[in-house]
Amino acid sequence: MATEDQISLFNLPATNEAPPPQHFNPDQIPIDAKVPIPAGTYQTMEQMQSHCSRCFRCALGQSRTNAVVSRGSIQAPIMIVGEGPGQNEDEQGKPFVGKSGQLLDKILASVNLNAEQDVFICNVVKCRPPENRTPTTDEAEACRGYLLEQIRIVNPKIILLTGATALKGLLGIKQGITKVRGQWIEQDDRFYMPIFHPAYLLRNQSRERGQPKWLMWQDVQAVRTKLDEMRATESVSSTT
Template identity: 55%
Template sequence: MSEPEPLQTSLFDLVTPSPDVLDQPPITAVTPNSPQIPPTDYAQIPNSATIAIPPGTYASLNELTTHCQACQRCELSQTRTHVVISRGNPEADLMIIGEGPGQTEDETGLPFVGRAGQLLEKILASVNLDSDKDVYICNIVKCRPPGNRVPTLAESNACRPYLLEQIRLVDPKIILLTGATAVKGVTGDTRGITKIRGTWIEWEGRLCMPILHPAYLLRNPSREVGGPKWLMWQDIQAVQAKLQSLSPDHSVNH
């Protein structure tokens, strides 16, 4: 197999960041377009993790955002600068789920805007995907753990129902899971990311693809065939092709 074109391999020239590593338990099932089922005490959702958030709790992403911004469901609320909820198109067919906010994300309130996020933008652009138009980006944990430490089980569990509601409301055709932690957090699969990246996984009626985290590419700068950057190029092309097959009217020319 020949070496990718220069455009394909020159997308990844950024300085290595300190990666966020969030190891989380699997997410429970979410049913697309499930009916709205108000919890017992809706007003108390942001205040206590003991209050359930059943599928269908939120009528809109704006309603969910209001609760997230006021959330005190775990101790991360005491140290965050901003709640990091999402960015991109809430009607996108492609959702990217990250692990959790880093320092830049905590400062800006937006996911994937640091060096790894800049690399993600270049990866998407390599197949004519625009993060503002074609993608909805969010995280499993919406508040930065101090020092980018791994969140506790209680912290992950407190935040998990918000993500399930985001998935339900956005209703994407494809979900990209960036890194092993995101894979484990959503599907429960504990295999190493290098073993399952680039493979399609069906989860709750949705197509998911595990991909290498952009931060991993920054730590492994080799451009050789079979290397991380080369593998990412194969994967993102497969994602774009699948997106086209599922959404024939989707334009990749901006």
Template identity: 50%
Template sequence: MNLELLAAQAKACVACALSRQRTHVVFGEGNPDAKLMIVGEGPGEEEDLQGRPFVGRSGQLLDKILEAAGIPRTSVYITNIVKCRPPQNRVPDPLEAKTCTTLWLIKQIQIVRPQIIIPLGATALEFFAGEKLSITKVRGKFFEWQGIKVFPMFHPAYLLRNPSREPGSPKHLTWLDIQLVKKTLDELGPKQGVEIKAIQQDPLF
């Protein structure tokens, strides 16, 4: 199995109600051998229209954050918890999230085998943490999920709503966070094979 074949299968997915109003399945994109994977919540309007993740305002800010830290977008793999846009950009419901992660996200992780995963926002964090946690309380710290380092960060959409760059602001903390991610990436050696188990039922941006 490779990402192209998996993406082709996902484009025909009708496993949950989100498939009924989508324009495109937004499967994911990037380096299939990436050391870093970024996982958001779900596609927005622009992503649904283009069929690509993080291409709207949040995606443009994410690009600036990565660029500021010296991490090319092309070097990472970017996807979401759900692959179809929820109506009015609402939070995916638990069944939608479970269906989509079981069918697609777990398999994406198995293929890419990232060394670090950044969940952006509360929905993505909940999947990897296995419980609801506050991003403000856990950001800036690594934890482990199936042998992979997980580093939660604020979603760019949250940063757009909180534009201050003052010390302690979400943007300032995100600048500190992405620098730590870059430092950790640089310190990691060559990628090691990891077995992912199936889940059962600042200044520059």
């Protein structure tokens, strides 16, 4: 169960610094979902990887090949949160490396964003659900502390939520992705945007106006514009 200050992302600190947790045994985290993951548990992604690689907080740990924690830069201004690993990701130990990931990289490149330098990519759950099914609420909750720690460490300016599972798991919004995609949600001094999951785009190939691929193009351009605006504001602030 999450600690009180991790129940909602609306309480996340605006900085990636956090006091070290006290009065708990971190060695119990990977083996008991009832053990909380307080802010400040991990100082590096390697520490988290060590826990995730031997994590059995839910049943997904019993069937995984590899824990899939992240790829990209921890200094990235943009974080992308997916649902969970697929077969390719489970085999390689990195998120979004199959066909969906290849499409995602192309989408980012279309607005001059490098998937390894400008973006940090992770998932709601770190282990592959059998048959690529949607993670259960309990599975997402068991992994939630890891995700919140990733957000704290990276401290991104923008978080893109790919699909309904990421939207619900992170912000608690249960609306369909088609109703909220492309909208900016400002919380915790960050900007969140729900977007289509790349896998959905692979099933909807039309590029006609109003179709998913066309809408995704509008969304990714808006992300690029927002990032440029934020950087320009920071630049002005630093010179005044």
